[in-house]
Amino acid sequence: xxxxxxxxTIVGAILLIWVLAVVPMNMHLTADQAQRDGLxxxxxxxxxxxxxxxxxxxxxxxxxxxxxxxxxxxRLPSPHQVAGEMWETIALRNITxxxxxxxxxxVTLSATLxxxxxxxxxxxxxxxxxxxxxxxxMSVMPWAIAxxxxxxxxxxxxxxxxxxxxxxxxxxxxxxxxxxxxxxxxVVGMVKGLRSPDAxxxxxxxxxxxxxxxAFWKLRLPASLPYLFASFKIGISAALVGAIVAxxxxxxxxxxxxxxxxxxQYGQPLVTWAALFAAAITAAVLVGLFAAMxxxxxxxxxxxxx
Amino acid sequence: MxxxxxxxxAIWGLGWFVNARxxxxxxxxxxxxxxxxxAIFGLTLLIMWEMxxxxxxxxxxxxxxxxxxxxxxxxxxxxLWADFExxxxxxxxxxxxxxxxxxxxxxxxxxxxxxxxxGILPVGGFMAALPIVGIAPIFVKWLGSDWQSxxxxxxxxxxxxxxxxxxxxxxxxxxxxxxxxxxxxxxxxxTLFKLRLPAAMPFIFNGLxxxTTLALIGAIVAxxxxxxxxxxxxxxxxxxxxxxLDMVWAEIVVxxxxxxxxYGAVAWIEGRVTFWHPSQRK
Numbered sequence: 001x002x003x004x005x006x007x008x009t010i011v012g013a014i015l016l017i018w019v020l021a022v023v024p025m026n027m028h029l030t031a032d033q034a035q036r037d038g039l040x041x042x043x044x045x046x047x048x049x050x051x052x053x054x055x056x057x058x059x060x061x062x063x064x065x066x067x068x069x070x071x072x073x074x075r076l077p078s079p080h081q082v083a084g085e086m087w088e089t090i091a092l093r094n095i096t097x098x099x100x101x102x103x104x105x106x107v108t109l110s111a112t113l114x115x116x117x118x119x120x121x122x123x124x125x126x127x128x129x130x131x132x133x134x135x136x137x138m139s140v141m142p143w144a145i146a147x148x149x150x151x152x153x154x155x156x157x158x159x160x161x162x163x164x165x166x167x168x169x170x171x172x173x174x175x176x177x178x179x180x181x182x183x184x185x186x187v188v189g190m191v192k193g194l195r196s197p198d199a200x201x202x203x204x205x206x207x208x209x210x211x212x213x214x215a216f217w218k219l220r221l222p223a224s225l226p227y228l229f230a231s232f233k234i235g236i237s238a239a240l241v242g243a244i245v246a247x248x249x250x251x252x253x254x255x256x257x258x259x260x261x262x263x264x265q266y267g268q269p270l271v272t273w274a275a276l277f278a279a280a281i282t283a284a285v286l287v288g289l290f291a292a293m294x295x296x297x298x299x300x301x302x303x304x305x306x
Numbered sequence: 307m308x309x310x311x312x313x314x315x316a317i318w319g320l321g322w323f324v325n326a327r328x329x330x331x332x333x334x335x336x337x338x339x340x341x342x343x344x345a346i347f348g349l350t351l352l353i354m355w356e357m358x359x360x361x362x363x364x365x366x367x368x369x370x371x372x373x374x375x376x377x378x379x380x381x382x383x384x385x386l387w388a389d390f391e392x393x394x395x396x397x398x399x400x401x402x403x404x405x406x407x408x409x410x411x412x413x414x415x416x417x418x419x420x421x422x423x424x425g426i427l428p429v430g431g432f433m434a435a436l437p438i439v440g441i442a443p444i445f446v447k448w449l450g451s452d453w454q455s456x457x458x459x460x461x462x463x464x465x466x467x468x469x470x471x472x473x474x475x476x477x478x479x480x481x482x483x484x485x486x487x488x489x490x491x492x493x494x495x496x497t498l499f500k501l502r503l504p505a506a507m508p509f510i511f512n513g514l515x516x517x518t519t520l521a522l523i524g525a526i527v528a529x530x531x532x533x534x535x536x537x538x539x540x541x542x543x544x545x546x547x548x549x550x551l552d553m554v555w556a557e558i559v560v561x562x563x564x565x566x567x568x569y570g571a572v573a574w575i576e577g578r579v580t581f582w583h584p585s586q587r588k
Contacts, residue, residue, distance in 0.1 A: 006425030014429075075448065135322070135329040138340065139347035149569035150562045151522040154538070157530070157546045158554045165368050165549075233435070241437045248530050256440075264443035264531065272443055280436045287435045 015079060024054030025076035026068040031057060033071065034064055077273050085274040101259070101278045108243050108255040109282060111171050115178025116239040120232065122179070123186030130187070131194040131220070132212065141191065147184045155180075156246045174246040174255075181242040182235030189231030193224025226303060229294035236286045244279060256282075310361035314354045321350030370552040378552040379559055385541075386560050393538040394564050396453035397525035401460025402517060409465050409513075413472035418494075423473055430470040438463045442528035451532040460524040464517035468510075475509025476502050508583050511576035518568045522561060 031049055035041045042060040043049045049057060058065060069078045077085075086101065093100035126144075130137045156177045163173040197219050205215045247257025256279040263271030325343050333339045352372050358364065359371040366374060379386065416422040442459050449455035479502050487497045529539025538557050545553035577586055 003424045003428060006421050006423075007428055008425075010422070010425035010429045134334070135326040135343075138329045138334070138343040139325050140344075142344040143348065146566060149519055150565040151519060151526055153523045154526050154542060154558055154561050157543055158551060158558075161546050161549070162368055162551070165365075237435045237437070241439060244437055244440060245527055245530075248527075260440055260443055261531075264447065269444070269447075276440045276444075279440055283436050284432065 018076075018079060022074070022076050022078045023058050023065050023068045026071055026074045027054045027057045027061070027064070029071055029073075029075060030064050030068045031061060034061075034067060039064070073267055073269060075269070077270055081270060082273045082277055085270040086277060089274055090278070098254070101274060104255050104259050104275070105278055105282060108174075108240070108247065108257065108279070111174035111243040111246070111255075112178050112236070112239045112286075114171065115175035115243065116182050116236055118175065119179035119182035119239065120186045120235060123183045123231075123235075124190055124228075126183075127187050127190035127194060128216070130191050132216075137191075144184055144187045144191075148188065152180065152184075153177075153242065153245055156242065157248075160246060174243045177242040177246045178239035181238040185234040185238060186228075186231045189227045189234070190224060193227025193231075194220045196227065197223045222301060225297060225301065226294075229290060229297070232290045233287050233294075236290060237283050240279070240283050240286065310358055313361070314358050317350060317353050317357065321346055321353075367549040367551060370555060374552045375555040375559065379556040382553070382556060386556060388536050389538045389541050389557065390560055390564065392453060392534070392536045393456070393525045393529065394522065394568075397456030397528070397537070398460055398521040400453070401457035401525065402464055402521040404457060405461035405464035405521075406468050406514065406517070408461065409468035409472060413469055413476065414498075416473065417476050417498075423477065426473055427470060430466045430473070434466040434470060438466075439524055439527050442524070443531045446528065446532045452534055453537075456525045456528045456533075456537075459528040460521045463520045463524040467516045467520065468513040471509045471513025471516075472506060475506025478509060479505050507576075507580045508585065511572065511580065514572050515569060515576070518572055519565060522565050522568075526561065 028049060031041045032046055035044075035046075041049075041064070043052065043057075052060065058068075068074070069081070074081070089099060089101040093102075095102040095106075097103060126140065130141055159177055160173045163169070163176065194216075201219060201223075202215065205219055210218070243255070244257040244260075247255040248261060256275050259275035260272050263269060263273075263275065325346055328334065328339055328343050328346075331339075355369075356371050356373060359369055370378075412426075416426050439459070441462060442455075445455040445458045449458055483501060483505075484497065487501050492500065526539040526542070529537045530543050533540040538561060542554050542557050545551070545557070580586055
């Protein structure tokens with residue numbers, strides 16, 4: 001808990017920079033708006049104002065600084081505007097409404113969770129196979145490791161279209177993308193985890209005349225848990241990114257990705273920013289959930305790191 | 307239909323049989339065999355893919371055959387090169403370098419204060435887990451659709467993992483080692499350059515390696531939100547729209563080659579810089 005003050009300081013500093021940046025970022029828009037409303041603006045034509053930087057214009061028009069925080073369509077919304085938009089679309093709308101971020105969040109989250117479940121199950125099964133079969137290890141493992149260096153996310157638009165043209169739409173294509181994004185980290189982490197018992201521990205089980213199934217359940221699997229949880233945390237955030245990106249190029253009508261795109265295309269930056277922060281909070285909650293499960297499990301097993 | 311599946315399974319069985327024999331043989335420790343086995347596995351998959359597509363008559367708008375992809379790749383080299391230049395060199399590499407330099411600067415500045423380090427580690431780790439690629443539409447709006455906005459997205463994406471690794475690495479010296487430097491009368495900067503930075507290198511390279519993939523993802527995905535008429539993300543999204551899937555696959559091949567080459571380059575430099583580290587021992 002002694003890190004709490006430093007963490008809050010850093011977060012506070014980031015917020016402060018953000019709040020300060022709002023003024024110069026929005027100044028040109030504010031000045032145009034103020035002129036239309038009949039206020040005095042110091043270089044009088046928009047063409048002259050183009051020659052100024054945002055900061056220069058702010059210094060020339062100190063009276064307009066307050067107005068930069070109240071634009072309807074700001075270039076950079078201030079934190080309170082984003083928070084207001086989020087409050088409105090999360091708490092004040094009916095959650096079945098298309099206006100509700102909870103609705104859009106659920107669309108993305110359900111694809112993420114389904115894909116994550118598929119991806120981790122397959123990943124764990126493959127890892128078990130790799131650890132027990134030498135041919136599989138030598139054939140598959142180099143590819144699984146290489147896949148970590150490749151931007152496989154680029155496959156996302158194609159998978160949507162591919163599955164669309166054989167008649168599969170909606171949740172499943174997004175889940176497939178989430179699944180393969182969470183699949184490889186789990187394979188690599190789980191193989192490392194299942195191999196983490198050292199030779200001495202394996203030898204002990206051999207002197208007990210334990211079968212390889214017994215060695216798996218009593219030693220390898222428990223020993224792999226710290227690695228598995230680390231992979232889960234990487235996998236779930238990859239799965240969420242996958243589901244969001246899957247919504248982008250295909251004109252999906254619901255989901256965080258769709259909200260970002262809508263805000264982008266219809267010039268409603270607040271919608272984009274609210275969706276972005278809601279996605280970030282979702283990711284944080286998911287990763288936090290796995291971190292909590294990790295702590296609980298490892299403590300029960302006596303493996304918690306101090 | 308049955309013929310196709312049976313022959314595909316036969317190819318699979320053959321490839322598997324060869325690999326199982328190789329893995330069980332004494333040659334399995336041979337480095338050439340260690341490369342050969344995954345190569346045979348990959349080749350088996352490619353042949354099965356080609357056979358199934360041809361024998362089942364799968365439409366190229368669902369899944370083009372590998373030969374068709376290779377054909378498209380060979381015929382569009384100038385276009386693929388232009389896309390590569392736009393996305394990888396201008397977008398991803400520029401952003402990667404900017405992000406890494408900024409992360410390094412912030413890490414060195416924060417390093418003087420234990421208070422800041424304790425704040426930056428958890429906040430940076432938290433930020434690194436967020437779907438930062440979502441800022442792409444915002445940056446495209448701010449910086450225009452050319453490579454500058456992609457570089458900015460990439461810079462933000464790679465910043466946090468690199469920052470966290472540098473800060474963590476700079477804390478990775480023991481009190482004994484730092485005491486030794488103090489008995490030598492070394493100042494802060496001397497200790498930094500002669501002890502703590504070299505000791506942090508394995509961490510720093512870990513961050514740099516994670517960031518290579520992120521950089522490519524950021525540059526490609528940011529182009530889905532708007533780009534000039536060149537670039538890998540642009541080509542992927544327009545080719546998907548025109549159902550020219552062979553082109554999409556060709557771009558993915560380019561992305562795969564670029565990704566593994568850049569990763570390999572960083573890993574190679576790592577081997578040169580951290581030759582003293584146990585993990586580099588042959």
